[in-house]
Amino acid sequence: MNFLRTIWERRDLFANLVARDLKQRYKGSVLGFLWSILTPLFMAVIYVFFLRLLAGRGVPTEDIIIGVFAWQFTMQCVNSGMTCITGNANLVKKVAFPRIILPTVNVAAGLINYLLSLIVQFALVAILLGIKGSGMSGWAVLVPVVIVYHSLFNLALALFVSSVNVYFRDTQHLVGVLLSAWFFVSPVMYNLSFAEHLAARWPAAFDLYMLNPMAGVITAYRALIIPGVEFPWSAYTAAGLLIPLALLWLSYILFQRLQRYFADML
Numbered sequence: 001m002n003f004l005r006t007i008w009e010r011r012d013l014f015a016n017l018v019a020r021d022l023k024q025r026y027k028g029s030v031l032g033f034l035w036s037i038l039t040p041l042f043m044a045v046i047y048v049f050f051l052r053l054l055a056g057r058g059v060p061t062e063d064i065i066i067g068v069f070a071w072q073f074t075m076q077c078v079n080s081g082m083t084c085i086t087g088n089a090n091l092v093k094k095v096a097f098p099r100i101i102l103p104t105v106n107v108a109a110g111l112i113n114y115l116l117s118l119i120v121q122f123a124l125v126a127i128l129l130g131i132k133g134s135g136m137s138g139w140a141v142l143v144p145v146v147i148v149y150h151s152l153f154n155l156a157l158a159l160f161v162s163s164v165n166v167y168f169r170d171t172q173h174l175v176g177v178l179l180s181a182w183f184f185v186s187p188v189m190y191n192l193s194f195a196e197h198l199a200a201r202w203p204a205a206f207d208l209y210m211l212n213p214m215a216g217v218i219t220a221y222r223a224l225i226i227p228g229v230e231f232p233w234s235a236y237t238a239a240g241l242l243i244p245l246a247l248l249w250l251s252y253i254l255f256q257r258l259q260r261y262f263a264d265m266l
Contacts, residue, residue: 081158153244159251
């Protein structure tokens with residue numbers, strides 16, 4: 001509640017910083033903000049036409065598109081959030097304001113870009129499902145619930161990496177390696193059926209796999225959008241969905257404690 005009150009009381013500053021972040025992302029480009037739509041569109045075209053080998057192995061193309069767009073949202077929030085404090089050293093040193101606004105601004109800007117990319121995603125998925133004689137699930141109206149949950153998870157990650165990176169500058173290199181590994185252990189380029197097939201010899205491995213929050217997030221998107229996809233509820237899945245909420249609480253406490261010395265460390 002203190003966090004929400006802080007954002008509300010400084011909503012003008014928050015809105016201006018979000019606008020500044022969005023403008024800086026495409027500063028100097030001819031098309032400007034249109035890249036928020038064109039970039040995921042180009043990515044979608046690449047994955048549709050050049051990743052049919054995966055689709056031929058039992059992974060539908062629409063599953064790949066949903067996974068890639070969701071992963072891009074998380075990756076952008078982590079990468080931009082990691083440098084939101086160190087990249088605004090002059091602002092942090094000279095202006096008195098709640099530092100927690102900076103990582104929140106990056107996640108909000110990333111969310112706006114993600115919402116714009118969903119226009120492209122839904123259009124492509126609808127076309128691909130229509131070619132198969134199907135349509136999007138009626139449960140798709142609940143996608144905003146997953147988006148809110150996904151955004152909170154990204155905020156937890158941004159709070160953590162932004163505060164730690166001030167004290168340990170090797171964080172950005174370590175996070176790059178971890179993101180690459182996390183990409184392959186998350187169902188981005190494949191679905192859970194593909195993961196279950198790989199884990200057939202070790203059933204317990206799939207249960208541990210579902211502790212990965214991104215596995216739950218991406219599968220939730222697919223279960224709500226694509227007909228016939230069921231969400232694999234289990235104790236491990238529920239635990240995996242609770243991890244982001246616990247991480248958000250811990251990251252908030254960590255950020256509040258470390259931010260007292262941000263100006264000194266910068």
